[in-house]
Amino acid sequence: MKKLVLMREMLKNQEGTIKRVSATGEMGRRIREMGLVPNTHIQIQGRAPLKDPVAVKVRDFVLTLRNDEASRIYVEVDPSETAQDQGA
Amino acid sequence: MKRKITIALAGNPNAGKTTAFNAITGARQHIANYPGVTVEKKYGMVHHRDFDIEVVDLPGTYSLTAYSLEEIVARNFIVDERPGLVVDIVDASNLDRNLYLAVQLKELGVPLLLALNMMDVAESRGIAIDVKALSEQFGLPVVPMVARSNRGIKELLDKVVEVAQEDPEWRMAPISYGMDIDRALDEISGIIEKSSVFDPKYPTRWRALKCLEGDSQITGLLKRDPALGKEIEARCETLYRHMMNTVEEEPEGVIADHRYGYITAITKQVVKRKIESRLNVSDKMDKVLTNRALGPALMIAILYGLYAFTFWASEVPISWFETFFDVLKEGVTSILPEGLLRSLIVSGVIDGVGGVLGFVPLIMLMFFCIALMEDSGYMARVAYMLDRVLRWFGLHGNSVMSLVISGGISGGCAVPGVMATRVLKDPKERITTLLVIPFMNCGAKLPVYAMLIAAFFAKDRARMMFLLTLLSWGFALFAAKLIRSTLLRGPKTPFVMELPPYRAPTLKGLLIHTWERTWEYIKKAGTIILAFSVVLWTMMTFPGLSPEKRAAFEQDRREARQAFLASPRVDGVIQGAAQLTALNRMYLTLRQEKDIQTAGAGEGHLARVAEAALHLEETEPGGEVLKPHEAVAIRYLEFRNRMNQIEGQEQQAALKGTIAGRMGQWLEIITSPLGFEYRTNIALVGGFAAKEVVVSTLGTAYSLGASDGEETGSISQRLQQDPDWNPLQAFTLIIFTMLYVPCIATVICIRRESSWRWALFSIGFNLMVAYGVSLVIRQGGMLLGLGD
Ligand SMILES: Nc1nc2c(ncn2[C@@H]2O[C@H](COP(=O)(O)OP(=O)(O)O)[C@@H](O)[C@H]2O)c(=O)[nH]1
Ligand SMILES: [Mg+2]
Numbered sequence: 001m002k003k004l005v006l007m008r009e010m011l012k013n014q015e016g017t018i019k020r021v022s023a024t025g026e027m028g029r030r031i032r033e034m035g036l037v038p039n040t041h042i043q044i045q046g047r048a049p050l051k052d053p054v055a056v057k058v059r060d061f062v063l064t065l066r067n068d069e070a071s072r073i074y075v076e077v078d079p080s081e082t083a084q085d086q087g088a
Numbered sequence: 089m090k091r092k093i094t095i096a097l098a099g100n101p102n103a104g105k106t107t108a109f110n111a112i113t114g115a116r117q118h119i120a121n122y123p124g125v126t127v128e129k130k131y132g133m134v135h136h137r138d139f140d141i142e143v144v145d146l147p148g149t150y151s152l153t154a155y156s157l158e159e160i161v162a163r164n165f166i167v168d169e170r171p172g173l174v175v176d177i178v179d180a181s182n183l184d185r186n187l188y189l190a191v192q193l194k195e196l197g198v199p200l201l202l203a204l205n206m207m208d209v210a211e212s213r214g215i216a217i218d219v220k221a222l223s224e225q226f227g228l229p230v231v232p233m234v235a236r237s238n239r240g241i242k243e244l245l246d247k248v249v250e251v252a253q254e255d256p257e258w259r260m261a262p263i264s265y266g267m268d269i270d271r272a273l274d275e276i277s278g279i280i281e282k283s284s285v286f287d288p289k290y291p292t293r294w295r296a297l298k299c300l301e302g303d304s305q306i307t308g309l310l311k312r313d314p315a316l317g318k319e320i321e322a323r324c325e326t327l328y329r330h331m332m333n334t335v336e337e338e339p340e341g342v343i344a345d346h347r348y349g350y351i352t353a354i355t356k357q358v359v360k361r362k363i364e365s366r367l368n369v370s371d372k373m374d375k376v377l378t379n380r381a382l383g384p385a386l387m388i389a390i391l392y393g394l395y396a397f398t399f400w401a402s403e404v405p406i407s408w409f410e411t412f413f414d415v416l417k418e419g420v421t422s423i424l425p426e427g428l429l430r431s432l433i434v435s436g437v438i439d440g441v442g443g444v445l446g447f448v449p450l451i452m453l454m455f456f457c458i459a460l461m462e463d464s465g466y467m468a469r470v471a472y473m474l475d476r477v478l479r480w481f482g483l484h485g486n487s488v489m490s491l492v493i494s495g496g497i498s499g500g501c502a503v504p505g506v507m508a509t510r511v512l513k514d515p516k517e518r519i520t521t522l523l524v525i526p527f528m529n530c531g532a533k534l535p536v537y538a539m540l541i542a543a544f545f546a547k548d549r550a551r552m553m554f555l556l557t558l559l560s561w562g563f564a565l566f567a568a569k570l571i572r573s574t575l576l577r578g579p580k581t582p583f584v585m586e587l588p589p590y591r592a593p594t595l596k597g598l599l600i601h602t603w604e605r606t607w608e609y610i611k612k613a614g615t616i617i618l619a620f621s622v623v624l625w626t627m628m629t630f631p632g633l634s635p636e637k638r639a640a641f642e643q644d645r646r647e648a649r650q651a652f653l654a655s656p657r658v659d660g661v662i663q664g665a666a667q668l669t670a671l672n673r674m675y676l677t678l679r680q681e682k683d684i685q686t687a688g689a690g691e692g693h694l695a696r697v698a699e700a701a702l703h704l705e706e707t708e709p710g711g712e713v714l715k716p717h718e719a720v721a722i723r724y725l726e727f728r729n730r731m732n733q734i735e736g737q738e739q740q741a742a743l744k745g746t747i748a749g750r751m752g753q754w755l756e757i758i759t760s761p762l763g764f765e766y767r768t769n770i771a772l773v774g775g776f777a778a779k780e781v782v783v784s785t786l787g788t789a790y791s792l793g794a795s796d797g798e799e800t801g802s803i804s805q806r807l808q809q810d811p812d813w814n815p816l817q818a819f820t821l822i823i824f825t826m827l828y829v830p831c832i833a834t835v836i837c838i839r840r841e842s843s844w845r846w847a848l849f850s851i852g853f854n855l856m857v858a859y860g861v862s863l864v865i866r867q868g869g870m871l872l873g874l875g876d
Contacts, residue, residue: 027584029344032344034150035188040348048380050476050477053585055374055472055587057371061185063585063587064587
């Protein structure tokens with residue numbers, strides 16, 4: 001199994017697939033109802049000027065999450081992108 | 089056969105619901121509130137193919153849980169009012185997420201129609217949707233449309249009528265959530281059906297589902313049968329433990345995942361994507377507009393630009409309003425005899441309501457700019473960029489718009505600011521924002537600042553204004569922090585916000601938005617604010633001067649008149665009171681006309697005196713020998729001054745005796761540590777109506793004789809010369825004015841957006857902050873020896 005990273009730690013433009021959402025309660029509900037559920041493909045779009053919140057492209061739209069929320073989402077990063085971003 | 093149907097429009101925020109609603113109903117719409125809450129309810133009527141279709145706009149939601157007011161409102165409307173059909177407005181360019189709500193509506197079982205909006209956007213992004221296949225797979229009628237350009241609206245209504253003729257039943261569509269959950273659902277359904285709380289309004293399986301999701305509203309209803317409630321709770325608990333042990337997920341999470349699974353299974357088949365460029369236009373715009381360095385700079389420029397535009401463009405219309413109210417006042421003054429009725433209508437009603445309505449152009453333009461930012465999608469970016477800063481103070485990214493509008497850049501208005509708090513979903517964040525909004529420097533405070541700055545800080549004008557802007561932000565943010573860490577403590581709400589794609593707003597949409605909100609403001613001015621204005625007028629009018637005192641002033645006047653008529657050189661020219669009255673009239677007419685040539689005072693010695701008086705008033709008399717009528721004119725001007733003085737004294741005496749005046753005097757007990765004596769207190773009481781009243785009331789209280797002179801200028805001079813006043817005193821009053829109470833209009837709006845309790849609290853809270861801060865400034869300043 002590939003290594004999972006937290007969405008919070010992902011770099012700009014990195015892509016990946018959500019594997020697990022550990023948020024519960026209201027936060028979990030809000031995250032899921034916006035379509036951040038396992039097996040969804042995402043791409044980090046950018047971060048606000050103070051590095052938080054983070055903007056994520058998911059299912060044809062852009063969603064912003066605070067780092068608190070992004071720390072509850074585990075993503076399997078696409079291999080090609082990882083190499084590319086680590087090089088950069 | 090039924091000829092009438094009610095349809096409810098549901099949909100995600102930004103899916104185009106409002107646009108669709110406007111396209112369907114045209115101008116025939118009404119706005120109300122859902123009972124008991126401040127969520128707007130819009131409804132309208134349309135006639136199509138012999139059917140009367142009533143259209144209700146539900147609040148925009150992503151889901152149907154019980155966690156936000158909007159969702160509860162939408163859900164209760166569907167369940168309680170039983171609309172004949174729910175039309176789910178779905179954004180075709182963003183199908184998966186939009187269908188999440190559709191799935192939940194299907195689960196609820198209400199007759200449903202999908203309106204596939206934004207087909208143009210989908211096409212331009214290379215997303216092709218097989219509408220027929222979608223309809224078959226989903227088991228629902230689907231109508232493609234482009235609400236913004238009215239495409240598909242007729243077809244939608246055709247479909248609505250078609251469905252209405254069939255008069256469909258509610259039919260819950262069960263979705264499978266995996267074996268474990270499905271079994272639990274069956275069992276809980278069994279329990280519910282057996283019991284007394286069984287309610288045919290709700291589909292049983294849906295209630296069971298809500299129990300598993302931990303929905304507070306539904307479990308609350310079931311708990312009315314305690315035994316049953318326990319049984320269900322136990323079943324949910326078992327499932328919860330089982331799920332955590334096996335898949336390490338809450339049932340609720342699993343349910344959501346299955347819904348999305350169901351959706352993706354369908355969209356995989358019916359949506360075809362051409363290879364699209366990975367960045368659409370909107371993403372490219374975001375690269376610049378939310379860029380880390382450029383984004384904030386552009387944001388300031390954009391906000392400032394809209395702001396400057398609002399003020400620039402509203403200047404002229406505001407002067408029209410002012411002229412209108414002035415003309416109205418003159419009209420009333422000339423029709424009604426002097427007395428209480430006239431005073432009530434002129435100073436109570438017209439000044440009060442006019443003061444509020446006078447702002448309509450400004451407020452309208454401000455609402456227009458807000459609508460522009462909302463409809464274009466930029467507002468969400470502002471919230472995104474500033475969230476981190478505001479969060480530290482316990483606010484939300486979306487709070488910033490309210491603060492800016494209320495006077496974040498000097499000169500806004502708290503009323504639209506208060507209304508703009510509606511975008512805040514979390515009640516604590518919203519109320520905190522409401523409570524700190526009145527600290528911003530709204531336009532009505534500016535005349536007060538201007539007057540005091542002119543008197544005591546004339547050299548540092550610009551620097552003072554900048555300082556005051558910074559101070560108001562500082563006070564607002566720290567007050568927010570204070571409130572959020574004491575009174576409204578609570579966890580930060582999750583911030584999961586969509587950045588909708590940038591869209592060019594339509595003029596029609598903007599105008600409708602603007603007008604709706606402006607109308608709301610106008611209605612308020614016409615009702616509650618009118619009542620309050622009358623109350624305040626009463627306080628500043630009654631009880632009037634006692635007859636003896638009035639007689640004394642009348643005596644002073646008579647003496648002044650006689651002294652003037654009897655003075656040397658006058659006695660031969662102006663004979664008797666009748667001629668004096670005629671001279672007065674001529675002089676005033678001339679003064680109003682300004683242009684002596686065209687006004688043509690007419691023939692005769694009185695006219696010559698009047699003309700000369702006017703000349704002399706404008707130009708200092710030179711060294712030359714005075715002509716006889718000029719000498720009279722000089723005397724005449726002296727006489728006028730004396731009369732003004734008496735009038736001023738009378739007004740001052742009258743004001744001092746009124747309820748407001750007495751309050752001002754009592755208040756000295758509290759305000760003397762701030763250095764405010766009764767005259768300032770009266771002005772501050774008057775400022776509750778609207779802050780700019782502080783200046784005019786101070787004018788009256790310092791017996792300026794209201795009829796003469798440009799008031800701001802002269803009250804400035806007056807305070808400058810007064811030994812009790814100094815820069816420290818002026819600064820204390822500036823800060824007190826900045827903080828002390830929201831004006832009536834704002835209080836009313838705060839009440840509307842929250843409750844009377846919070847509205848009253850905001851008055852008390854602001855007063856306390858104002859008092860505390862002013863006390864520190866005044867006493868600190870005195871200690872530092874600034875008080876002289
Ligand atoms: N291109 C396009 N834009 C649309 C369409 N319908 C609505 N819009 C735009 O989408 C934005 C949001 O629409 P609105 O009706 O306010 O959405 P609501 O939040 O669901 O009420 C506005 O700028 C509309 O002009 C459409 O069919 N096509
Ligand atoms: Mg809307």
